Amino acid sequence: MALRDLRLAWRRRIEALLPLVFFLVAASLFPLGVGPEAQTLQQIGGGVVWVCALLSAMLSLGALYTSDHADGTLEQMVLSSDSLVLMAAGKALAHWVLTGLPLILAAPLLGLFFGLSMPAVGALLMGLLLGTPVLSLLGGVGAALTLGLRSAGVLVLLLVLPLCIPVLIFGTGAVSAVDAGLAPSGHLSILAALLLVSALGAPVATAAALRISLG
Template identity: 70%
Template sequence: MSANGLWLVTARDLKLAGRRRVEALLPLAFFLIAASLFPLGVGAEPSMLRQTAPGVVWVCALLAAMFSLNTLYATDDADGSLDQMLLCGQPIMLIAAGKALAHWLLTGLPLVVASPVLGLLFDMQPQAIAIMALSLLLGTPVLSLLGSVGAALTLGLRGGGALILLLVLPLCIPVLIFGAGAVVMVDAGLSAQGHLSLLAALLLLALLAAPPATAAALRISTS
């Protein structure tokens, strides 16, 4: 089983995103703007900011990751590109994995890179900022993989964006809990190893289960 399909689909999506740079930057802009508004609402008390930072950053990251899921397959389905990819002879599972990888590179990775800026805004300690970035690095790929399944299941349905949120958000709650919990543990002077290990386990599980599930959903949605 060749991995060419995965890399070709990923490169194609990245190239298309490069032609629509403003649209590609919307999740990152939402992440930064939404998270930066919270200090204005809760006040500038450093202890309050540090206490709310993990939950605020992770909730904003989760919503930003959901931002572009509605068009993950819908655009390709509308112009016929999806049918061509499914008929090209490459395993559908690798095509699904390539789409999820491109989504993470365009959405999840920028959130990881931008998270230290928000850490400074919330007056977080350097170790807490590092753990927050690491938790996002482990958790955001899970969001993309689960989101890919939801986007495939709702392909072609009216109101697909709302259905994706209803399907995917409950599945993402463990990622949110363990991601924010890792930072909370560091702030409390405890080890975050347990939470990070659980995030890594969720990532491994998503890598194994999400692409086959997405491939099956695509077969059903395009049949």
């Protein structure tokens, strides 16, 4: 399922790159709004990168199941003998590869752009590596619950954003801890726990939501 979604995204490469472009442009605008003072940029850099990463990941959630639902493929997936839970996990994996992984690769550049130290950039990368899969997993639940509804994109944001606040808090906290001379291990451990809980529960919840939406 993940490979299928990646092949489909390769045919729409420009559309697949939109979250990354939004991430880079949105983060680059903050210095223009708050001023070029190095200390201020360093203080807000971790939070800015995380907020932009969260919003970028949300951009493509509305279309996660929409195209498969429109052409009848999703109904065939539900009726097939294959595990719907594994299918949901595969689609979340593909979403992370297309959105989360490019953000992780671009984050060091933005971290240095905001004047973060190398240890802070390392904490930022580790936080994104643990946190962005959670965004994709929780986003899959929201996309399945709003499948076929009007203004589904807005509803996904309203459902998923509150659930992603802990990821944002602890991801930003890891960077702030490094800047304060503390170890970021506590924040990263909580992100790892959130990832574990999401990986175990989100695909099951997504499969149940798909059955409800198509029922």
